[in-house]
Amino acid sequence: MTSTLLTGISELVTNDPGLGRGKLGIVDEAAVVIEDDAVVWVGPAAEAPSTDAKHDFHGRAVLPGFVESHSHMVFSGDRSEEFAARMAGEKYTAGGIRGTVKHTRQASEEELRANMRRLLDESLRSGTTTVECKSGYGQSVEAELRSLEVARSLTDEVTLLAAHVVPPEYEGDTEEYVRVACEEIIPRCAPLARWIDVFCEQGAFDEDQSRRVLQTGIDHGLTPRVHGNQLHQGPGVRLAVELGAASVDHVVHIDSEDIEALAGSETVATLLPGADFSTRNAYPDARGLIDAGVTVALGADCNPGTSYTTNMPFCIAIAVRDLHMTADEAVWAATAGGARALRRDDVGVVRPGARADLMALDAPNHLHLAYRPGVPLISSVWQAGRLKYSASEVKHD
Numbered sequence: 001m002t003s004t005l006l007t008g009i010s011e012l013v014t015n016d017p018g019l020g021r022g023k024l025g026i027v028d029e030a031a032v033v034i035e036d037d038a039v040v041w042v043g044p045a046a047e048a049p050s051t052d053a054k055h056d057f058h059g060r061a062v063l064p065g066f067v068e069s070h071s072h073m074v075f076s077g078d079r080s081e082e083f084a085a086r087m088a089g090e091k092y093t094a095g096g097i098r099g100t101v102k103h104t105r106q107a108s109e110e111e112l113r114a115n116m117r118r119l120l121d122e123s124l125r126s127g128t129t130t131v132e133c134k135s136g137y138g139q140s141v142e143a144e145l146r147s148l149e150v151a152r153s154l155t156d157e158v159t160l161l162a163a164h165v166v167p168p169e170y171e172g173d174t175e176e177y178v179r180v181a182c183e184e185i186i187p188r189c190a191p192l193a194r195w196i197d198v199f200c201e202q203g204a205f206d207e208d209q210s211r212r213v214l215q216t217g218i219d220h221g222l223t224p225r226v227h228g229n230q231l232h233q234g235p236g237v238r239l240a241v242e243l244g245a246a247s248v249d250h251v252v253h254i255d256s257e258d259i260e261a262l263a264g265s266e267t268v269a270t271l272l273p274g275a276d277f278s279t280r281n282a283y284p285d286a287r288g289l290i291d292a293g294v295t296v297a298l299g300a301d302c303n304p305g306t307s308y309t310t311n312m313p314f315c316i317a318i319a320v321r322d323l324h325m326t327a328d329e330a331v332w333a334a335t336a337g338g339a340r341a342l343r344r345d346d347v348g349v350v351r352p353g354a355r356a357d358l359m360a361l362d363a364p365n366h367l368h369l370a371y372r373p374g375v376p377l378i379s380s381v382w383q384a385g386r387l388k389y390s391a392s393e394v395k396h397d
């Protein structure tokens with residue numbers, strides 16, 4: 001077993017208040033020792049133990065890799081025209097998902113896998129080392145099975161989004177599609193997933209239909225997560241809390257009772273500001289949620305309809321500028337918050353025993369993630385103890 005000392009760290013974000021300052025557990029002039037895929041030591045560089053090898057970050061800030069707890073990366077097709085129409089004044093509706101269902105059903109498994117791999121590589125280059133991925137653009141037994149096979153070949157965090165939209169063959173008969181989802185899709189697909197999700201929204205699935213889908217998933221061993229309150233005030237948040245969901249995601253159109261329900265629960269509120277940006281939706285009341293004691297995660301929500309970005313630093317910048325989160329809150333939400341939303345304690349933190357998922361910034365501290373929006377600050381990314389990405393240098397001839 002080779003031990004490697006990571007040193008030259010101007011500021012280390014550990015997300016463990018027992019290791020350093022504040023909620024981010026910051027250690028200045030820090031070092032980290034990794035062995036195989038795990039962190040084995042964290043502390044001030046001056047106290048670092050001797051190791052077999054050494055890597056110098058030359059004064060960069062180092063953080064845990066981002067934990068993306070909400071993505072839809074198994075799809076085919078392009079909806080740039082829909083985006084352009086929205087920017088020209090059209091409203092986003094759940095119906096746009098059907099176009100992606102059509103293309104995804106027509107694509108080969110290899111095409112779907114190549115597309116997801118491309119998006120995962122893109123995520124990694126912007127610092128993301130853990131990615132949850134949903135099905136939901138198949139909406140038939142065969143197409144959902146294929147989507148889940150693709151997702152689980154590339155990530156451990158796989159979600160069966162059995163009810164994302166009513167597919168064209170059941171148009172006008174949502175009840176019949178919910179029956180198919182509960183009696184056919186979920187029983188066949190559940191062994192391939194960890195989570196069950198539903199789009200609880202006007203134009204998608206109502207409270208009762210969403211409850212049946214989630215409960216069927218629970219009966220088949222899956223843990224619920226919910227798309228709720230994205231486009232309208234509705235029952236999503238309260239349903240998520242009632243069923244003990246790990247997370248309710250979007251939570252834009254909420255009231256004080258929703259906040260109260262979340263504050264007294266184990267359900268994380270996952271904010272997806274990239275989707276609100278690209279749909280010209282309102283932004284969620286992050287301050288109201290955080291100040292009430294709700295655990296908040298940030299996700300990029302990569303999907304072809306509402307948020308075709310994998311870039312967590314972009315979401316952090318919006319969260320700070322427009323959701324009025326502090327940079328510390330936004331960085332925590334994109335790392336430890338995402339881990340909470342996935343009920344994981346081995347990622348989103350840098351402490352002994354955690355998986356060695358780290359990123360170095362071309363910056364002296366984490367504030368630069370919000371302070372320098374749009375700038376590719378990610379200098380290198382380590383996943384499970386291996387250097388997976390290193391930014392190339394500009395050539396000066």
Ligand SMILES: N=CN[C@@H](CCC(=O)O)C(=O)O
Pocket residue numbers: 072096097100199227230275301303304305306307
């Ligand atoms: N809101 C539902 N699902 C996706 C959008 C899917 C789509 O438009 O293709 C989301 O998280 O924003």
Ligand SMILES: [Zn+2]
Pocket residue numbers: 070071072227301303
């Ligand atoms: Zn989504």
